[in-house]
Amino acid sequence: MLLSKMLVPTLREVPKDAEITSHILMYRAGLIRKLGSGLYTFLPMGLRTLHKVINIIREEMNNSGALELLPPILIPAEYWKESGRYDLMGKEMFRLKDRHEADMVLGPTHEEVFTSVVRENVRSYRDLPLNLYQINTKFRDEIRPRFGVMRCREFIMKDAYSFDIDEAGLDKHYEIMRVTYRRIFKRCGLEVVPVLADTGNMGGSASEEFMVPSTVGEEEIIKCPKCDYVANVELAKSHYEFKEENIQPLPIEEVHTPNAKTIEELVKFFNTTPDHFIKSIVYVADGIPIMVVIRGDFEINETKLKNLIKANNLELADEETILKVTNAPVGFASPIGLKVKIIADESVVVMKNAISGANKKDYHLKNICYSRDFKADLIGDIRKVKSGESCPKCKATLESYRGIEVGHIFKLGYKYTNSMNVKVLGKDGKEFTPIMGCYGIGVGRTMASVIEQNNDEDGIIWPITIAPFHIIIVPINMQDEKLVKTAFEIYERLSERYEVLIDDRDERPGVKFKDADLIGIPIRITVGKTFHETESLELKVRRKKDKILVKLKELDKKIEEIYNEEKRLYEV
RNA sequence: CGGGUCAUAGCGCAGUUUGGUAGCGCGCCUGGUUCGGGACCAGGAGGCCCCGGGUUCAAGUCCCGGUGACCCGACCA
Structure with a gap:
């Protein structure tokens, strides 16, 4: 080409x-x-x-x-209606109608x-x-x-x-x-x-x-x-033993907490650590609001949650819903006294004297104890695993x-x-x-x-198996008849066995080299001054730094060698 | 859908504050000189300044309303 x-x-x-x-x-x-x-x-x-x-x-x-x-x-929509996914797929699916007003997908x-x-x-x-x-x-x-x-x-x-x-x-x-x-x-x-x-x-x-x-x-x-x-991470588990703390349950207590809504702010306010909090989050699952609780230092894994409650659709509740469910603006929710279903992570079930919202603006509750103060309708592992936790199989420290x-x-x-x-x-x-x-x-x-895996500052480095061409021939000067003639002879010959590109544009060498590197053709043959000097061509493999000189007579053999070497890298 | 940013030549951008003849770099075209890592000189082409409305003698610039794109969060190969 x-x-x-x-x-x-x-x-x-x-x-x-x-x-x-x-x-x-x-x-x-x-x-x-x-x-x-x-x-x-x-x-x-x-x-x-x-x-x-x-x-x-x-x-x-x-x-x-x-x-x-x-x-x-x-696809006619009837197939999707049959499987039940016509309604489940949501906005992600492109839908249209044909001229007879029939639903299509x-x-x-x-x-x-x-x-x-x-x-x-x-x-x-x-x-x-x-x-x-x-x-x-x-x-x-x-x-x-x-x-x-x-x-x-x-x-x-x-x-x-x-x-x-x-x-x-x-x-x-x-x-x-x-x-x-x-x-x-x-x-x-x-x-x-x-x-x-x-x-x-x-x-x-x-x-x-x-x-x-x-x-x-x-x-x-x-x-x-x-x-x-x-x-x-969506389904990753970690090894964690939640043990009930051996402390005396204290009576529940309302605390005025102006301007403290996030766990971070509350940690400062109460001068304690995040694991003493119950994070209470309102979700809407298939249209129905639910309260989800987890220990303050953990995050909710929405995939696990979705699977646990068998919901098709799960999203965070908007402010209006939160107000309706908790009687308070965002930041003061807790599971206590709510009418909606409560889903708890297993981390919460053992908690005593914990802190959470009071379902009242600018107030939080202290000394909440699970079971005594509230109970979940459903308990399970809905934690998002973080690096640093223990492997569920061998207890080693997990990485992410x-x-x-x-x-x-x-x-x-x-x-x-x-x-x-x-x-x-x-x-x-x-x-x-x-x-x-x-x-x-x-x-x-x-x-x-x-x-993403194969590039450098000059451009793409294609594996030879999927490179757009195997070889690019670069005649250094299109005005130099001898070089052009040789380049085209090589091009014709190699094209019988390989996919060869020849840069026949009347561009300066720098432009040609830059483009060849950018596009990432695995093997480059330069026909330039070394040909005038010693009848030799310069070979450069894109993924390697060095250039080698080859006599015209030995070119085909050398190319075959390099080609096979490159191919071998990707053999199974 | 929520939050943020943006829209001017093929690409990257300036010009908008303070309204007054549309600019720069790269690329592109022509001629010449060059020719081993994105050359140089000279000349040139290329614009519904996202769209619609308004204010004004005058709008890329100000006002209103759209549209599109990008980035941050919820979907997935």
């Missing part, structure tokens, strides 16, 4: 709305352009890499025995569609197991699109749905996908960590996320340095770091096959319901994550 014929609008300056490295570099290297919030065009150079990632995913999925199909992304995920394919077409257990997948566009009206291609409203995802006769079959599929995912990410040059994850509103039992450790990651991961415990979720695998169970009434005839002549798993990879996000 001639670079002069390609559309690669590289930028010297950083676009102002690009925040993180991958976004900046994708924009600067001319891989993507923004069309609207969370909507991106992949330009030719970017699309080449995207296709390579897709091809790796496709190869590995096919090798795993999965079957690719291509369903529509415009732009698919944010495809459980319903794949389940219906199986329902309509699989009659016998002999057709199972099946693992069906697509590499297709997804639509999600994200609350806040962010970080370029990392979190968009329209994006490409590989999603697979497995259907098995029984749980053992599902376990097998799940395990195959775990291995397949590791292979995919390895081949893309991406280091990932599998992490225990919450099953969210997808339903189901086991679930793992594939995380790329990164400071710009939107997920928090809790990890044990001693044993193998690694979990998303951030990660980008590039893949997710679930054991879905019977949620969709039940709700959508999938029946298959078994060996015994009786109908049964297949069990499902689902497995997703964000394609654009994977690509961006690779850049």
Whole structure:
């Protein structure tokens, strides 16, 4: 490919709305352009890499025995109504009407569609197991699109749905996908960590996320340095023994606390420590206000809370609701004497002589004792685990770091096959319901994550497996006929075996080098003064510092060597 | 949806305070000189100053109302 014929609008300056490295570099290297919030065009150079990632995913999925199909992304709402998710999905799902006023959906995920394919077409257990997948566009009206291609409203995802006769079959599929995912990410040059994850509103039992450790990651991961415990903070547990304090319960007492609302202010006011407080927070769960209490030095993990109370929708109450529930403005709530349901973290149940709000403006209560003064309707672990706490498995000190979720695998169970009434005839002549798993990879996000992990101050350093081109040839001066002729001869010859780009633009060498580095082509061949001097070419591997000189005669051999060496890095 | 910031040439920005002919750097086009890490000289093209209304002799600038984008919190590949 001639670079002069390609559309690669590289930028010297950083676009102002690009925040993180991958976004900046994708924009600067001319891989993507923004069309609207969370909507991106992949330009030719970017699309080449995207296709390579897709091809790796496709190869590995096919090798795993999965079957690719291509369903529509415009989906009649009836499928969503059937599964019950038409109402549950909320504003995140793009909804529209066709000319007949029929409700339609732009698919944010495809459980319903794949389940219906199986329902309509699989009659016998002999057709199972099946693992069906697509590499297709997804639509999600994200609350806040962010970080370029990392979190968009329209994006490409590989999603697979497995259907098995029984749980053992599902376990097998799940395990195959775990291995397949590791292979995919390895081949893309991406280091990932599998992490225990919450099953969210997808339903189901086991679930793992594939995380790329990164400071710009939107997920928090809790990890044990001693044993193998690694979990998303959403479901991470810690070892904690809550023992009832051996102190004399004192009579409850109202204290005037003007201008003290936050735990921090109250700690000063009462001259004590946060663990003597009961943090009382009003939430609205599926439209109903509830009071949630936790020890003052802990934070509420909303995912755990949501799971405990089996809510679909959970949000912090607004000021008006708080006033209605507690008779007081924000900052003075407590569970005492409330009419709403009370949910308590297990940390609260052992507390004595604790401090919390008085449900009265500018007043707090002292010496609150659980059981004596109030009781919870539901008790459970709803704490957000912090680094420094103890591992639930081995009690070592937990650490936390951030990660980008590039893949997710679930054991879905019977949620969709039940709700959508999938029946298959078994060996015994009786109908049964297949069990499902689902497995997703964000394609654009994977690509961006690779850049997050592979870059330097000059630009992207693509792994050769997904680089838009393997080799870039740089003739140093387009006015120098000898150099140009040689460069094109090399270009023609190498193009038979590799994907080669030649920078035939009439630009100065500096510009060409800068662009080559920015775009991140793994191997660079410079045809310049060393050719005039000694008939040799300069080879530079993008990820290495040094440059090597090679005689024209030995070029092909040397290139093959380097190419194989680069490829070997990403072999599985 | 709440809180904050912003919208002027392809990109990055100044000009808005105090209303008076639309600017700078980079990029782009033409010619020339250059040619191993984002060259130099000369000339040039490119603007509904986000949109709509208002005030005024006069609005990029002041007022009102929209729209869009970005950042911080709740969703997820």
